[in-house]
Amino acid sequence: MSRYSVKFAELKARKEGALVGFTVLGDPSKRKSLEIVKAIAKNSDVLELGLPFSDPIADGPTIQAAVQRSLDNGFKVKDGFSIIREFRKHDTEIPIGLLTYTNIVMQAGIGNFYGECGKAGVDSVLVADLPFEEANEFINAAKKNKVEQVFIVAPTTTDARLKKVLAKCGGFVYVVSLLGVTGARSELHSGLKKLVKKVKAKTRLPVCVGFGVSEPRHVKQLMGMGADGAIVGSAIVSNIAKGRSPKEIGAFTRTLKKATKG
Helix, strand or coil, rough: HHHHHHHHHHHHHHEEEEEEEEEEECCCHHHHHHHHHHHHHCCCCCEEEEECCCCCCCCCCCHHHHHHHHHCCCCHHHHHHHHHHHHHHHHCCCEEEEEECHHHHHHHHHHHHHHHHHCCCCCEEEEEEHHHHHCHHHHHHHHHHCEEEECECCCCHHHHHHHHHHHHHCCCCEEECCCCCCCCCCCCCCCCCHHHHHHHHHCCCEEEEECCCCCHHHHHHHHHHHHEEECCCCHHHHHHHHHCCHHHHHHHHHHHHHHHCC
16 A cells, blocks of 8 residues: 555544645755744644745745745755655655656656655655646556656646546545635635545545645545545744744644544
């Protein structure tokens, strides 16, 4: 069984949802990034780690700033894999998803990139700007290296397109809560419950919701909607930007995790 299968089965047995904690690799520095990843993982069920990219079109100001901090410090893709390999010495069980962009994968070479993912202990890859119509080579490389390929479902995804996306998706389904870019919002989109219900009716994969999920009450609301997991990124990254310590970041993620229970 994959780490995702094991984790979501455990959560289902405990009647809990998953907290998917996100951070940008290399933020605020190469030295501190590993400790922050460990702190987030301690209170999360799944990790989602972003590889810094110069044009992160899916991300809002908070994550864009984190990406820039990382790049300004000279962070490279190889440094990201190095951090993941080091983290795997500490934790071999938590699923790790890697969020990246097509340019990064193509520059490394598709086969080489997924090969590095497999060797480092990455469980899934989400290429944010990759249309599923052009994803076959990526999917094949992922399968060869025992990595799941995750795809995004949006509020505008038609039923016909949803069926095709779900047929190629692995690990979990990443549902975006609204149109636009990542970033903390005060309220979740009013049509989200209907979207979650529609996606869950068409797949056995876990359904996790991101974009705008920033507070414990949002996480609790998602659990009430039937989501299997809540993806929190900008709210965690903003704590890093404020200079919070790994211990403080861990405490924040703990409040989010509590909201997945009962």
